[in-house]
Amino acid sequence: MSPAANPAVRDRLRIAIQKSGRLSEPARALLASAGLSWRESRDRLFCYGESLPVDLLLVRDDDIPGLIADGVCDLGIVGRNVLAEQAGERSETGKPAVFREWRALGFGGCRLAVAVPDGWDWQGPQQLAGKRVATTYPNQLRAWLREQRVEADIVVLNGSVEIAPRLGQADAICDLVSSGATLAANQLKPVLDVMRSEAVLAGPVQPFGDVRAELADLLLRRMDGVLRIRDSKLLLFQTRRDALPQVLQLLPDAEPPTMCAIDGADTLALQALCHGAMTWQRLEDLKRAGARGLMVLPVERMLA
Ligand SMILES: Nc1ncnc2c1ncn2[C@@H]1O[C@H](COP(=O)(O)OP(=O)(O)OP(=O)(O)O)[C@@H](O)[C@H]1O
Ligand SMILES: O=P(O)(O)OC[C@H]1O[C@H](OP(=O)(O)OP(=O)(O)O)[C@H](O)[C@@H]1O
Ligand SMILES: [Mg+2]
Missing domain, CATH: 3.40.190.10 (Periplasmic binding protein-like II)
Structure with a gap:
């Protein structure tokens, strides 16, 4: 049966976010950096997804868990405080758990x-x-x-x-x-x-049984990429091979760096993805430890 013929099967994903309030702008910004864009409707309560079949619903934050519970929307961005409160209410009244936290989003703390x-x-x-x-x-x-x-x-x-x-x-x-x-x-x-508490991506306890599962997976992968690199920088530098241990000691927040030998193997060129702040002080410490030609680059996208 086609999605149009069976209303329980949907071929678009619907995400609810706060219409206006503390979480609305950061939620929109996060979804936009995951590659979503929308055609704004005149009443602005429903935004039709253009880049992907993912639509936005703009609502009061307190309504988001209930909308997921009723299957009106598929995912939502809401404070953990609201989600936990409504989950607690359901459990007190003997209702089954139907929504849960999928991801912590790092804003609205x-x-x-x-x-x-x-x-x-x-x-x-x-x-x-x-x-x-x-x-x-x-x-x-x-x-x-x-x-x-x-x-x-x-x-x-x-x-x-x-x-x-x-x-x-x-x-x-x-x-x-x-x-x-x-x-x-x-x-x-x-x-x-x-x-x-912080803002979280909330979704159903049960997996989607249609194309929404793939859309949700795609969105999660992109969001994870955005969240991982939010404060990350790519650090490029060179160092003599014998200074490498001291330099790496100053990069405890870096992913294992990519290295290649230059200048007859005595000098190494490195690139490392660092997750902590790359302050001037840190760069000066790295230089003192033997790093040269230090360059800090912003990271725009990442797909693991
Ligand atoms: N002082 C605060 N600092 C940081 N985050 C907060 C603060 N107060 C609330 N939040 C987070 O932001 C969420 C939304 O807060 P806001 O005040 O915008 O909600 P609201 O007044 O209930 O809005 P709505 O009109 O959508 O019902 C809260 O549920 C909480 O997770
Ligand atoms: O510790 P603070 O930084 O002072 O923040 C705390 C206040 O923020 C929230 O209210 P909000 O300002 O969102 O108003 P609201 O009661 O209309 O939600 C919350 O309900 C507190 O009243
Ligand atoms: Mg509210």
């Missing part, structure tokens, strides 16, 4: 942390016993409290959680923190992390 008023003398999780804790992430907080064997009341709020203690709605909070500025502005201090 933050943590889900417990914070208490500045004046508290924090002794440990037991101090939350019998207290009210405000959060947008009740399932993760509940699971964490259970692990700590602490009984506390969870007050669910959809936003502005940090203001709850001042309003007398809660004694402590459990919310996302990155710089800590929002906590400080509300006279709160973080005391421990419930989870570390």
Whole structure:
């Protein structure tokens, strides 16, 4: 049966990303560097893929796990915090796990942390016993409290959680923190992390049974290439053979270099893919160790 005749079989992949918010631009940029391009529609909620049969759906981030669960979209880029919260909710209500994290994407980093008023003398999780804790992430907080064997009341709020203690709605909070500025502005201090989060590529637990499997594989391979080289540089240099061990010691973050002998084999020309920052200080150290003609080149694409 052709995909058109059977709606369960699809010949295009559909990826949901946040319409507007912290993850929307980096998510688009990542997909674009993996070679995707779209024809923008006028309402901009659905973008038809041009370079590959991969379409974009622009939605609220909280809707992404549910869209994957319902099969409305195939993949999504969403914070691990949102994915874990909704997975927790499904498991609490006895529903099977249908989506999971496929890849961590290295942006949108933050943590889900417990914070208490500045004046508290924090002794440990037991101090939350019998207290009210405000959060947008009740399932993760509940699971964490259970692990700590602490009984506390969870007050669910959809936003502005940090203001709850001042309003007398809660004694402590459990919310996302990155710089800590929002906590400080509300006279709160973080005391421990419930989870570390970043943007992730989410997908179904079950593999696709049609051409989407190949499209998803292709996309993953390209994304892995982009993620691997995000901060990488290609380093070109020459060195005398006897200085090689000292030079390589300064490149612990490099892939095994390609080398060739020149000048009657006494000198080597090398190229090494380095994953760490290539600062001036590092180049000067390499020169001191015997490297010559150092050149640092950006890496645009890589396919393993
Ligand atoms: N302060 C922060 N620093 C870094 N990342 C954050 C921060 N706050 C949230 N995030 C991450 O970015 C994701 C999206 O945050 P954002 O504030 O844009 O969501 P939202 O207000 O729920 O948006 P939407 O309108 O799509 O529902 C969060 O789920 C989290 O993974
Ligand atoms: O530690 P900080 O760097 O101050 O960031 C933390 C704040 O960022 C997020 O809110 P956001 O600004 O996205 O507003 P929102 O409540 O509308 O999501 C989060 O809910 C915190 O309130
Ligand atoms: Mg949201």
